[in-house]
Amino acid sequence: MASFDALRLLFPQDGHIPAEHRPPAAIHQRTYLVDGELKAWDGAVDTVRSPVCLRAADGRLQQIELGSVPSGAEKEAEEALKAAVDAYDGGRGRWPTMTVAERIACLQDFTRRMIDCRQEVVNLIMWEIGKPKADSEKEFERTVDYIRATLTALKELDNSNSRFMIVEGTIGQIRRTPLGVVLCMGPYNYPLNETFATLIPALVMGNTVVFKPPRFGALLFYPLLEAFLNSFPRGVINMVYGRGSVVVPRLLDTGQLNVLALIGSSKVADHLKKLHPKTNRLRAILGLDAKNAAIILPDADLELAVRECLIGSLTFNGQRCTALKMLIVHQSIVEPFLRRFSEEVAKLKVGMPWEAGVNITPLPEAGKTDHMTALVEDAKAKGARVVNQDGGSVAGTLFYPAVVYPVEDGMRLYREEQFGPVVPVMPFEDLEMALEYVTTSEHGQQVSIFGSSPDQIGQLVDPLVNQVCRVNINCQCQRGPDVFPFTGRKDSAEGTLSVTDALRSFSIRSMVATKETEANKSLLEAIVTQQTSNFINTRFIF
Structure with missing residues (x-):
């Protein structure tokens, strides 16, 4: 059960946090790094609060204060920029x-x-x-x-x-x-x-x-x-x-x-x-943004699809750009999928971040639970329902995952990136409907396909690789391994972030050139031998 009262009781009372997991002593940062110095700060500060709340004897919840950081303004920004430019x-x-x-x-x-x-x-x-x-x-x-x-x-x-x-x-x-x-x-x-x-x-x-x-x-x-x-x-x-x-x-x-x-x-x-x-x-x-979809075909391994979609949609409360944010399930298997998915959601451990095996934890962003509730209520008002028991329950900064079905065009969840523990599910009857959703999306990061037919998966892969930058077969969307390119099309990215690609993204090719004459060859040899240039060299880095 994940009712309001049950969620509220998951927050600790003062003094009941295990000693080895207690919050650090309040850190009130009064220095900042600029131009090779840790400069003293005596201006305004921003308070840092944890999403973890303490539960008072009367049941009220209060976020724990962790400390504060400098609240800089244009003057400090200009100072930092000047140091970098210099x-x-x-x-x-x-x-x-x-x-x-x-x-x-x-x-x-x-x-x-x-x-x-x-x-x-x-x-x-x-x-x-x-x-x-x-x-x-x-x-x-x-x-x-x-x-x-x-x-x-x-x-x-x-x-x-x-x-x-x-x-x-x-x-x-x-x-x-x-x-x-x-x-x-x-x-x-x-x-x-x-x-x-x-x-x-x-x-x-x-x-x-x-x-x-x-x-x-x-x-x-x-x-x-x-x-x-x-x-x-x-x-x-x-x-x-x-x-x-x-x-x-x-x-x-x-x-x-x-x-x-x-x-x-x-x-x-x-x-x-x-x-x-x-x-x-x-x-x-x-x-940038992403609204990664999972397409679950009628011949998909149901248990595999449920397991991967659960991890893909709700790891760290769904607060990942690579999270699965729309599950597109074939009409013929949508009911058993929803049943099994909801059963697995019910097994997720909800609690505080220091607890072993915890899956769902408090949300850090102010107003996030209200935003998640608004998305769910919008879908419900337009014909959807929350499939899982107690889905969408809220207490303080905790939001119990809501599996919402059927989600369709016109609902905010259809296109809006929820970035939280709400799982929209929409049915489809033919592949064109699933493809149309990805094709018309403003986002183009990744997609997952679940199925076993080489023909169907092959037919999906070819158009999808022209809409997104990574197609995952029978597994969730993800960033790693870090040597693989991580990027997106449309509104999802610009440039590529992976180990090698990032080095290229933050640099440009430059060259030194000269005519092939004996005098020039002698000049280059002298520069290399005498190590007068850090650019013109043949040194090998071990």
Whole structure:
């Protein structure tokens, strides 16, 4: 049962949280990193509250206060931007002119320091966004693995360019070089991993960075400030806090940003790109909205489809861009599918993020439960019903998953990305209906197909790969492994984020060329031998 009273009782009373899982002592951050200094902050602050609530004796729920972070404004944004621009120095700065090996060494040093902060960062992920403890640990480990894989990929990329080419009497050497100053903004659902998926490749390719932490998950970067400070030259990475609607437009309208790296909404991205006075000079690397669908064919393995769709739609409360956000089930099996799916939803453990095996946890975003309720009520008013018992029940920041059927055009859930624990299900009779849904969608990230017929799956794959960037067969949509390309069509992405592709996204090919004469060959040989250039070299990075 997941009634209001049952959900409310899942929240702990003061003093009843196990000692080993208690929230950290309140962190009131009063420093920020800009221009190689941890500067004192004495201005306004934003309070950081956990989605976890304490239950008072009278039953009232109150979110736990974790601390506060600086609430910067335009002045602080300009300060951070100036530091990054000065550090890049038109490409003449220490960081962009370093050897690749030297930049890799800096990232390796940062990784060692980051690992020393593991426990504190993991604990803050869990408490700030309500992510289950096991998943918070997994996010940290995956981020470390991502950094290491990125550095390995860069070594391979640079080593493959450590030679000269001679073509039609011209000698050339081609390497990848930085783009300039990058603004990095990550999402709250994977505040460490998704943020570093842009931050790390941007840094290691020689760009300087202005980094704005996500609104939910800002405090977890506080333990890493010293690591950033000690691992990178002055001004290479600079932090900016405050409301995005205040500080980000100022950063863009200066025209001094070269790259916008954002994982967020397409509406925000469209708005921000237009603020740059030279849009042709702004490279955008964007991970945006998605409304990934699962198409369950009549010959699908029902148990497999239920299992994968359950994980795909409700892992971390459905707060993933790769989550399955529409289940399109063939009419002939929709009733048994709904029955089995609802039975499995009922088995999910609802509770606090530190509890072993927990699946559904409190939602961090203010007003999120109201938003989920509004989506469900809209569908119900237009003919749908909540299939699973107690689906859509709410207490404080907890929302019990709602399986909604039948969802059809005209309901908000049909097109709107819910980004939460609501699972829309729509029936279909012929493949064209399922294809039409994906084809007419504003989003184009991924799709899943469940079935066993080679003919039917083959017929679906061919048109779907021209609508989305990854087709998953008999498995949920997902990002990994990180060496695979992660991108999207339409409003879902711009640029590609994977280990190797991200290195290319945050750089550009540059070359040095000369005529093939004896004098020029001698000149190049002297430059290489005497190591007078970090670009013109044949060194191999081990």
